[in-house]
């Protein structure tokens with residue numbers, strides 16, 4: 305089962321839950337973790353638009369687990385302290401749409417071409433690895449909970465006025481030609497305060513190619529979500 309197979313079940317669940325959020329707490333930060341995130345976030349956006357309460361700064365797809373995995377695998381490979389490692393992961397949250405930018409790893413680390421290929425594929429497939437290992441009994445559970453807790457805590461710090469909160473998230477974006485894109489964002493009291501474009505500048509040839517390669521799949525997933533939501537009329 306892929307994240308996209310979950311579309312038929314989760315699209316309706318996300319539509320209904322977000323519709324309830326729109327009615328009851330329209331100003332809330334909304335964190336969408338249900339898969340396929342690449343489609344469920346656009347569904348949520350459409351529902352909120354239909355309800356007249358869409359604030360793109362407050363709608364987030366939770367891709368934190370991709371960063372957690374990237375940091376972990378890089379720390380293991382390079383014998384670094386996990387707490388020090390930070391790898392931005394951009395694009396989306398499925399297969400090749402997950403693009404770890406290893407050249408932007410902090411602290412700076414060098415990788416052979418082979419290591420880049422191996423780590424990139426491992427990070428992209430880590431969720432599927434767990435889904436297959438559990439064979440129908442669900443997906444990554446504890447690591448998802450950890451990632452969700454981290455993102456929520458960051459959101460709470462931002463709401464509390466901390467001026468130094470950055471996370472990667474799948475949000476409405478103008479960093480590429482796609483309407484939604486995961487990148488590092490600065491969080492503030494009102495939600496997304498700024499998208500951070502610098503991670504996408506000065507990419508290696510490998511990353512640039514991977515970025516172009518992921519766009520058609522990500523675009524199709526976004527459009528699938530929008531089409532689903534536009535076919536339905538949410539009760540006003």
Ligand SMILES: NC(=O)C1=CN([C@@H]2O[C@H](COP(=O)(O)OP(=O)(O)OC[C@H]3O[C@@H](n4cnc5c(N)ncnc54)[C@H](O)[C@@H]3O)[C@@H](O)[C@H]2O)C=CC1
Pocket residue numbers: 310314317336337338339340341366367368369370397431441442443444445448451
């Ligand atoms: N974004 C991310 O990093 C990750 C996302 N996921 C996604 O999180 C979701 C949950 O995954 P698991 O916990 O493994 O699934 P699961 O099948 O173990 O749990 C799903 C839960 O949702 C409940 N549920 C079903 N219909 C519902 C409804 N209409 N309203 C409210 N709750 C409902 C079920 O009772 C069940 O407790 C999946 O969509 C999965 O793909 C999982 C791992 C990582």
Ligand SMILES: O=C([O-])CC(=O)C(=O)O
Pocket residue numbers: 306307339369430431432434435443444
């Ligand atoms: O692959 C899945 O359905 C679960 C998931 O999103 C992840 O573990 O990243």
